[in-house]
Amino acid sequence: MAKMKGGELIANYLVQEKMPYVFGICGHGNVGILDALYDVRDKIQLISPRHEQCAGHMADAYFRVKHKPVATLTSTGPGSANMVMSLATALSDSSAFMAITSNVPTSQHNRGPFQELYAHNQADFAQVLRPVVKRAFQPTRVDMLPLALRQAMDTMVTGRPGPVNLDIPYNVYQEEADVELPQASALHCAHRPGASDADVAATLNLLVAARKPVLFIGHGATLSEAGAEITEFAQLLGIPVITSPNGMGCIAGDHPLALGFIGRNGAYPANEAGRRADLVITLGTRFDDRSSSSWQDGYSWNFPKTQLVHVDIDPQELGRNYVPTVGIIADIQVFVRQLLTALAARADITAAAYAPWLGQVQGWQAEWETFVRPHFGDSTNPLRPEFVVGTLQKVLPEDVILCLDSGVHHNWFMQFWKARRPQSMLNSWGYSSMGFGVCGVLGAQLAAPDRPCVAVVGDGGFTMAPYVLCTAVEYNLPVVWIVWNNFAWGAIRDLQYGLFNGREIGTAFYKGQTGERYNPDFAAWARACGADGTTVTRPQDLAAAVEQALKNRRPCLIDVHVDADVRPPSTGTWQLPPIPYKEPVFGKPWVA
Incomplete structure (x- = not known):
């Protein structure tokens, strides 16, 4: 020694x-x-x-x-x-x-x-x-x-x-x-338990009996890097896939079987498939209130009428909110590989059994697309939220790492963003911390120096941590912040509008008692720190501003003025007890 x-x-x-x-x-x-x-x-x-x-x-x-x-x-x-x-x-x-x-x-x-x-x-x-x-x-x-x-x-x-x-x-x-230095750890993500043969067989037997199965994948799937296996399994049987925000990208968001997020601000096809399914195989998810419409029957899920296979590496999460038909403690990648291996010997499980169900799901996808797509092309000043999400989807490259802060902008991205790779859409989901997206994008850039790293953050969230500009300049990190500027704590103001008849207090940014909207000049703030800064108030300027920022490979802030009076359409619900929960704006709850 x-x-x-x-x-x-x-x-x-x-x-x-x-x-x-x-x-x-x-x-x-x-x-x-x-x-x-x-x-x-x-x-x-x-x-x-x-x-x-x-x-x-x-x-x-x-x-x-x-x-x-x-x-x-x-x-x-x-x-x-x-x-x-x-x-x-x-x-x-x-x-x-x-x-x-x-x-x-x-x-x-x-x-x-x-x-x-x-x-x-x-x-x-x-x-x-x-x-x-x-x-x-x-x-x-x-x-x-x-x-x-x-x-x-x-x-x-x-x-x-x-x-x-x-x-x-x-x-x-x-x-x-x-x-002496302790011996180097040999456990780095190597502890990958699998399911028992009996549990694998039980899962496949439930698939034999099912006619309307769905997969619901979460951060456990991302952490086990199971995207390829999940995509293969879903494609093999034609089973639609619902994703939590931290599971997005495990199956490409633009894949025909990817239904997106579920819950109040989820996509309509995801909620329809969730509440009408007869079997849910959930892989590394917790069924928290936002991804289950506050556990209201028929809004996102219909347990216990729906059969549930719940797979998670953490035994504390099994049955926390819904009692599973089969509960399995396993690593997600290992478990799905076990399913694929066992499936090869099961001639009684084929995609043909689920084809009518998949056709029904595709009908909901088309219905939802017809409802939402027209607003993605709206040219308005200030910019419509759908236009911002759609433009970024077109402009940002496939390998972008998108770091999202808490705020109303996050609701829009949960509903419409199509992550194309795993580990590429970072969210503060469980704790919804303002500052995570603003600051976390710096860590993402250090983890992936050759990839573009973009943070979409609210005006309120950014003003909590504007010092990030100093760090980006000091360490030459070419991060791009897109400030979703709606001159308000928009998500909470929308709750006031929806639940308290528009009696707004403490949620809008005004200058004194004048009623004039106020925010600092974010772009000037960035330039004062030594970063690039630009302001976008016209829709035709957004794509060019983002493209130029990515091309420059310098720290940059883009201040985007977004329409504060357009709200995400709810397709599930969310309850703030004892305030009654609201009915969905699009779609209807359904109980078998």
């Missing part, structure tokens, strides 16, 4: 685990590890954004694109407290990164020093993060670090991925001990 400082041990372990980046911000609490990172700066780069929450969102998005984790580094007190939002976002969406937080020296525990939380236990910050991480570790000596580092790495990537916290007293960074 060699004597090593704690900071040196951590830095070398991150290098050993082939983490190319640490996203973090300096502070007195972590200054003791910065010198160790300086020594390995040729192997691991410290990227320092202007806010800790941004560092977490960057690490989250990096994992979603690359499926390999990186680390974040924050100081004691407020710096680490700023990580709560990004850790909650990652945990909710099964994304992984190692959050290294710093704490007060062990010699000062429970003495109430600067930035210690001690009301219930000494150096208690790890308890703050417990609800928003998969596991929290707090090694208080250098010789405790090897085990904590290895266990944190394994926990983060095994089974359902999730962020972990290493909370380290800052004396541990500088103290020495006789220690």
Whole structure:
């Protein structure tokens, strides 16, 4: 064994685990590890954004694109407290990164020093993060670090991925001990359990009895990189596929069998197929309220009348909201491969049995297209939302990584965007955090430096994190932000209009009491930071502005003025108890 400082041990372990980046911000609490990172700066780069929450969102998005984790580094007190939002976002969406937080020296525990939380236990910050991480570790000596580092790495990537916290007293960074680097983790996404033969057979037997089957795929399918297998299985039997936002791209969005998202702001064919199916095989989804029309029977699903095969790597998600006919703990890619292998020996399962059902689904697709397509060509000022989505679909290349923030624009993209590749549409779905899209696109660009990375963000969300422009310029990241500018917290204002008879308060951006709409000049803001900036108020200018931004390969912000009075058509419902849920704008609920 060699004597090593704690900071040196951590830095070398991150290098050993082939983490190319640490996203973090300096502070007195972590200054003791910065010198160790300086020594390995040729192997691991410290990227320092202007806010800790941004560092977490960057690490989250990096994992979603690359499926390999990186680390974040924050100081004691407020710096680490700023990580709560990004850790909650990652945990909710099964994304992984190692959050290294710093704490007060062990010699000062429970003495109430600067930035210690001690009301219930000494150096208690790890308890703050417990609800928003998969596991929290707090090694208080250098010789405790090897085990904590290895266990944190394994926990983060095994089974359902999730962020972990290493909370380290800052004396541990500088103290020495006789220690060795822990052995490199052998569990990086390699733990892929399969289903039993009995469960595979039970699934196929349900398919024999079914006449109206659908697949419902989510982030579990994306994380297992099962897109090719799912597409093959769906094509082999002609089974339509419904996707959650984080499952989009596993089957190409423009594939004839892809029905899109389900729920209130889902596509009509998805809701119709979901509520009328007699068998649902769900692969890596949770059936949360937004993808199930708040569990109202007949709006998106009809369980238990519909048979349900629920497959997930996390046993806690099986039966959380709907009791499955067959519940299976398995990796999605492994399970679908098992189905394909077993299907080869089953002559009693053919696409012909489902052909009438597929014809019915195609009729709903045509009906929906007839309803929505005319507005994609509308030339209005300000721009119609459908026009913006449609133009970006045409202009952005196939390999684009689209990073979406929370807001009304996200509803439009869930409904109409057709992701053509897996891991190419990044959403804060489970926690719906403003700032994820604004900041996360920086991490996506670092994960995929040769691909165009575009964030579509609301005007409200962007003003929460405008410092991202500084980071993009500092590190020469050619990210493009498209600001969906409707001069309002549009999604919430629409709820006021729909549920409270238009009694609007606190949701529109006005200058003083004048009633004049107000937002900063976002394009000028970008230029002041050293990025490119342009404003689009005419529909004929949007495509050219986006094409030029992609061609320039420089940080760029495009401020797009979007019509605030056009709302996504609901095809399911969503309830805010005890406020009654609304009937769909298009389509009708159906109970068998």
